[in-house]
Amino acid sequence: MVPAAIGLAFLVLPLAGLLIRAPWTTLPHRLTEPGVLAALRLSLLTATLATAVCLLAGVPLAWILARTTFPGRRLVRALVTVPLVLPPVVGGVALLLVFGRRGLLGGWLDSTFGVTLPFTTTGVVLAEAFVAMPFLVISVEGALRAADARYEEAAATLGASRWTAFRRVTLPLIAPGVAAGAVLCWARALGEFGATITFAGNFPGRTQTMPLAVYLALEQDLDAAIVLSLVLLAVSVLILAGLRDRWLGAT
Amino acid sequence: MRTRLLTAAALAAVLVTAGCSASSDDSAASGGASAPAGRGNAGKVTVLAAASLTESFERIGVLFEQLNPQVDVVFSYGGSSGLAQQITAGAPADVFAAASPATMKTVTDAGDADGPVTFARNQLVIAVPKGNPKGVTSLAALAKPDVKVALCAAQVPCGAAAQQALSTAGVALTPVTQERDVKAALAKVKLGEVDAALVYRTDAKAAAADVEGVEFPESASAINEYPIVALTNAPNPSGASAFVTFVRTPDAQRVLADAGFLP
Numbered sequence: 459m460v461p462a463a464i465g466l467a468f469l470v471l472p473l474a475g476l477l478i479r480a481p482w483t484t485l486p487h488r489l490t491e492p493g494v495l496a497a498l499r500l501s502l503l504t505a506t507l508a509t510a511v512c513l514l515a516g517v518p519l520a521w522i523l524a525r526t527t528f529p530g531r532r533l534v535r536a537l538v539t540v541p542l543v544l545p546p547v548v549g550g551v552a553l554l555l556v557f558g559r560r561g562l563l564g565g566w567l568d569s570t571f572g573v574t575l576p577f578t579t580t581g582v583v584l585a586e587a588f589v590a591m592p593f594l595v596i597s598v599e600g601a602l603r604a605a606d607a608r609y610e611e612a613a614a615t616l617g618a619s620r621w622t623a624f625r626r627v628t629l630p631l632i633a634p635g636v637a638a639g640a641v642l643c644w645a646r647a648l649g650e651f652g653a654t655i656t657f658a659g660n661f662p663g664r665t666q667t668m669p670l671a672v673y674l675a676l677e678q679d680l681d682a683a684i685v686l687s688l689v690l691l692a693v694s695v696l697i698l699a700g701l702r703d704r705w706l707g708a709t
Numbered sequence: 710m711r712t713r714l715l716t717a718a719a720l721a722a723v724l725v726t727a728g729c730s731a732s733s734d735d736s737a738a739s740g741g742a743s744a745p746a747g748r749g750n751a752g753k754v755t756v757l758a759a760a761s762l763t764e765s766f767e768r769i770g771v772l773f774e775q776l777n778p779q780v781d782v783v784f785s786y787g788g789s790s791g792l793a794q795q796i797t798a799g800a801p802a803d804v805f806a807a808a809s810p811a812t813m814k815t816v817t818d819a820g821d822a823d824g825p826v827t828f829a830r831n832q833l834v835i836a837v838p839k840g841n842p843k844g845v846t847s848l849a850a851l852a853k854p855d856v857k858v859a860l861c862a863a864q865v866p867c868g869a870a871a872q873q874a875l876s877t878a879g880v881a882l883t884p885v886t887q888e889r890d891v892k893a894a895l896a897k898v899k900l901g902e903v904d905a906a907l908v909y910r911t912d913a914k915a916a917a918a919d920v921e922g923v924e925f926p927e928s929a930s931a932i933n934e935y936p937i938v939a940l941t942n943a944p945n946p947s948g949a950s951a952f953v954t955f956v957r958t959p960d961a962q963r964v965l966a967d968a969g970f971l972p
Contacts, residue, residue, distance in 0.1 A: 551900075560901040576902050577857075577885040659886025659897070660862060666887075673889060677790045677864040 473691070480688055481681040488685045496663045497671040498689060504579065504667060505647040508586035509594075512643045515587075516594040517636065521624070523595070524602035535599075542592045549588055550656025557584065557657075581658035582665050586647035593646050594639040601635020602628070641701055648694055751779040754948035755801065757792040758784055759808035759935065760892060761831065764915055765968040766806070769961045773952060780948055788890050789866065796821050796940065803949035806937040806956070809866035813936040825938035828956045829970040831909045832932050833870055834922035836898045841921055843904045848878040848925050851905055859897040859906040862887040866933055867894070871907040873931035895920065909933070914969040932971070 481488070488494070523535055541549055557564045557575045567573045575581040609631065613623035629636070651669040658665040660674070668690040675683040758766050763786045770782040785792070785802070789812040796805055797819040805822060807813040813825050837845050843856050851858050860882075861868030868887065875882055885903060888894040894906040899919045913922030937956055939949035955961055962972060 554900055554902060558900060558902050655889060655893075659859070660888060661884070661886055670889075674862050674864045674887075676794075677788065677862070677889075680794070 476684055476687060476691070480684050484681070485685060488682060489689065491682075493662055493666075493671065494686065494689065497666055497668045497686070498693065500579070500582070500663065500666065501648055501668040501690070502693070504582045504586055505644050505650075507583045508590055508647040509640055509644040511583065511587040512591045512594045512647075513636070513640060516591050516639075516643075517598055520595045520598035520602060521628075524599045525607065538595050539592050541589050546589055546650065546652025546654075547656050550585060550653040553585060553588060553653065553657040557581075576657060577659045577661065577665060579658075579664055582654055582667060585653040585657040586650045589650055589653050590643040590646040593642040594636075597639030597642060598632060598636050601632035601639075604635075605631040637701075641698060645694065645698065648690070752945050752948060753781045753783055754803050754945055754952050755783050755785070756804040756806065756952060757796065757800070757802045758786050758804075758806040759789045759792070760786045760890065761808055761909055761911055762786065762806055762829075762935070765829075765911075765965050765970070768964045769956060772960055772964070773955050776955070777948075777951065780951075782952065790815070799942075801942075801944055802940055803943040803945050804937065804939055804952050806935060808933060808935055809869075810934055810936055811869075812866070813938065816940075817938070821942065822938040822940045825936035826953070826957070827934045828937050828962075829935040829965045830932050830972070831911055831935065831970055833867070833874055833907050833928040834910045834913050834924050836895055836906045836908045836913045836916070836920045836922055837904065838898060838901060839919060839921060841923070845905050845923055848875065848880045848882075848927055852880050852882050856905060857903040858882060858884045859886050859888055859894045859903040860884040861891055861894050861907070862889060865890055867891040867907070867909060870931040870933050874907070874925075874927045877930040878925075878927040909969075911969040935970075 519538065523531065523538070544552070554561060554576060556562045557567070559565065559568065559574065559576070564575065567575070575584060605628065609627050610623045613627045614620070618626065649669055650667070651673065654665070654667060655670050655673070660666050660670050662671075666674075668686060672683050672686045672690070675686055756766065756770075763784075766784055766786075770784060773782055774780060787795075789807040789809060792805065793807065793812050793815045796802060796816050805813070805816060806828070807816075807825075808831070810825075810827075813822075816822050817825060835845055835848070835851065837843065843850075843853075845851065845856065850856065860871045863869055863872055867890070886897065888897065888906075891908050891912050895908045895912050895916055897903045898906045898908075899916060908922075910922060910924075913920055937953050939946065939953050943949040966972065
């Protein structure tokens with residue numbers, strides 16, 4: 459009990475610090491400042507899009523890792539977790555070296571399709587997806603390993619194609635794992651700072667998400683930074699609590 | 710081992726000079742400022758300094774330790790406002806050198822220091838990739854639609870200075886990004902992601918291998934002053950004031966000038 463209480467206090471006390479230090483009297487005035495809503499809207503939009511990207515690419519990747527064997531699978535699994543250990547700022551530089559104007563693919567994308575990613579909202583989504591994807595892949599892979607593969611085999615013997623079996627049998631089985639992974643992924647994307655500011659830069663309304671706004675507010679005005687942090691916290695806690703009840707059936 | 714030998718040699722040199730030519734005006738000018746302090750400030754001096762001072766302060770620290778062999782100077786570099794917050798939150802430090810008077814004011818207003826002095830000034834230049842591919846020669850050239858520009862965010866000193874210079878020049882400019890500090894803006898030029906950035910002269914000079922600095926007349930309207938101060942709660946007050954004094958001696962000023970600072 460005591461270690462659990464210490465653990466909880468360790469996690470909750472900094473939050474209490476923010477609440478105690480918050481400038482409650484000027485709060486309504488500060489919330490309506492231009493830029494706050496724009497940053498919040500951009501944060502929610504990009505984190506959601508990044509989660510969608512991670513779902514589309516991450517679930518198949520998790521399935522490959524969990525259900526197939528191929529040489530180098532361990533290496534691939536280790537590579538998937540690289541963004542977890544890479545400092546996000548380095549991740550941002552790495553993204554620039556690939557998708558930047560002089561990057562491996564960036565120059566080609568620009569000359570062929572006229573697409574440039576750095577300093578765009580798409581760039582924010584890309585940076586967030588890069589750091590958040592491992593959370594989804596690891597979570598879904600774990601769920602797949604826990605799910606009994608014989609159900610899929612049974613479906614296959616009854617004539618279901620691989621895609622039908624995946625969609626009608628596997629996916630419902632691992633839905634809680636996918637949902638948990640998606641929530642983790644979304645939360646990580648929402649708080650993303652280093653890769654975003656390095657790869658997508660910082661421009662209000664286009665690439666300035668809440669964490670970037672908080673960082674820059676901190677340069678001048680601690681109170682403004684606290685207000686922005688509280689807004690981000692309140693919105694994310696509301697959404698996460700709501701999703702948890704609805705998707706995961708937890709109470 | 711090698712640095713220790715050098716330090717010993719420097720110490721010997723100082724002792725010899727001090728012993729042989731105590732009456733000479735010449736040596737008093739270079740060594741005099743710290744010689745009296747040198748006796749009473751043994752121990753560690755912790756200096757929190759703006760990131761743009763990194764290269765200069767490393768060299769100044771070596772000079773200071775040569776003159777005060779019993780002193781160990783420890784530097785911590787970072788964004789001025791972050792350092793100011795650390796100080797007002799009670800971080801143990803002796804000296805604070807900021808990149809802007811406004812940041813210094815947050816520390817003096819909080820009662821953590823008194824009477825800062827300006828020891829250097831910095832000026833903006835346009836940093837462009839080596840060879841200046843877009844042929845940028847003035848602030849007005851940055852407003853062309855095909856020129857991608859990175860500025861510092863208005864919240865940090867280099868961004869405030871950039872806004873000042875642009876308004877003096879009457880140039881309306883939409884950057885592709887407002888970077889968190891001057892080194893981040895410079896990095897975007899180094900990586901080739903932008904065609905130009907407004908950075909300090911010292912930063913462009915330190916990155917001379919990758920970028921060129923284009924001077925422009927309007928920068929005179931946005932000169933940045935660097936104040937330094939000994940902190941009120943300095944664990945080593947005599948060491949703190951000795952360092953603050955030393956930074957304004959000709960030897961230290963020469964190092965700053967080499968790095969591109971204005972006196």
